Amino acid sequence: MLTPLILRLEQRDRLSDEEKRVLENAVSRVRVVAADEDVVREGDRPAESCLLLEGFAARYKILSNGRRQITAIHVSGDFVDLHSFLLKTMDHGVVALTPCRIAVVSHAALEKITDEHPHLTRLLWLMTLIDGAIHREWLTAMGRLSATAHMAHLICELFLRLSVVGRSEEDTIRLPLTQAELGDTLGLSTVHVNRVLQELRKDGLIRWQGDALTILDWERLKQVGNFTSTYLNFQYEQR
Amino acid sequence: MLTPLILRLEQRDRLSDEEKRVLENAVSRVRVVAADEDVVREGDRPAESCLLLEGFAARYKILSNGRRQITAIHVSGDFVDLHSFLLKTMDHGVVALTPCRIAVVSHAALEKITDEHPHLTRLLWLMTLIDGAIHREWLTAMGRLSATAHMAHLICELFLRLSVVGRSEEDTIRLPLTQAELGDTLGLSTVHVNRVLQELRKDGLIRWQGDALTILDWERLKQVGNFTSTYLNFQYEQR
């Protein structure tokens, strides 16, 4: 069941059969969340963490003026709120952007893993470190890239992250995000997102029809977006 | 020696005497880094991690156009590149903003801790999760706050983070950051940083002379910066 997570882990280090079994057994149930529903709410103190099996989800914060900022976009295989295991109180919400299938792992099960399986613990820790690395990359993009470059960067990242969990076909991914959601992610207005996308299309870098996003010129898109994949940590190592 | 780190940990959970001893013993040596020197460079594969005892340091990324973005500011007690233990290759640099005293902990020692001390491991993991929470808060501020609000937010955060490690006196902290460094942190030009600071001064929110930063009106500063401290996770819990 945990194929996408196992794929992500095995790309970064060896997983023993026992470790895989321990992971599978840690799942207490599967939850289905409808699009636009919250998976976890800000302020919650969940007793379990959510692993995204299928669908797209986003972490977000709402400001007092009502504006929303999306701080992470999650895809199949992401351990969306592993954080709550140790942070206890949610300082942000998680919303399902599409219908989502979620494997639920209780914090008790996670504590048992950390008590008994140091190597697996390090790999789970690593998953949260990669989240952090992505945050830093997004901060850099927000602070120092133009809107167009930032959008190109985001597209490059999502394309690669979906690819490693087997969610791309050729140069195309299914990316069911509205322009308003993209705006909340990039810190832009919907109107400007629209103009930026038109520019990327006009320049022959992408095609985006419905939820089918095709990369037409990977090299140039990477260049426009200042994109290098190091931070995604696609590296097999002993950890 | 590790007083500031122990302070940070003990504010969040109980530390046994043995755990404190294990931590102290994990330090292999103390390193002194001069201001404006790199603690670690992007691309490095360090065999040890750096714990900041004294001084200010910053994580940063340099873009191909030469611009710099600071993605984190670290103060006494921060385990600056604990990340490299599992991420292996540095995807960003760490620079000393002031002269720094650093406790060096080898990755071998960290691996031993993760093998033998699950609870301490969870607390170290927690430290990196708090880094992540700060990243998310910064993303929100960058994406959705005005320059002035963002600056107010940063000041609130640094004031609290310095306070918990005993680095504030009354309403004043020593914050030896140049306006150019602030600009690289907030994603602003130096010129605009200057204007924003003048506005905060004019409104009677802060005084900033040399490196002495005084909060004149905490409530209003928090309000201007949309600041709530939840994300800093100053909460005593069983972890």
Next chain:
DNA sequence: CGTCAGATTGAGCAGCTTCAACGTATGTGG
């Protein structure tokens, strides 16, 4: 056919950048 969510377009404006100059404090060599 009407409704609704999402995409697109235009016009005017605000916030922040850039460029360039100038001020001020501190340090340094002759």
Next chain:
DNA sequence: CCACATACGTTGAAGCTGCTCAATCTGACG
């Protein structure tokens, strides 16, 4: 002790990037 250099902060003017407001278009669906 002065002349000069250097780092950092401050100021003004002009321009660009992205925002806001408001209207229109498009396709899916009951």
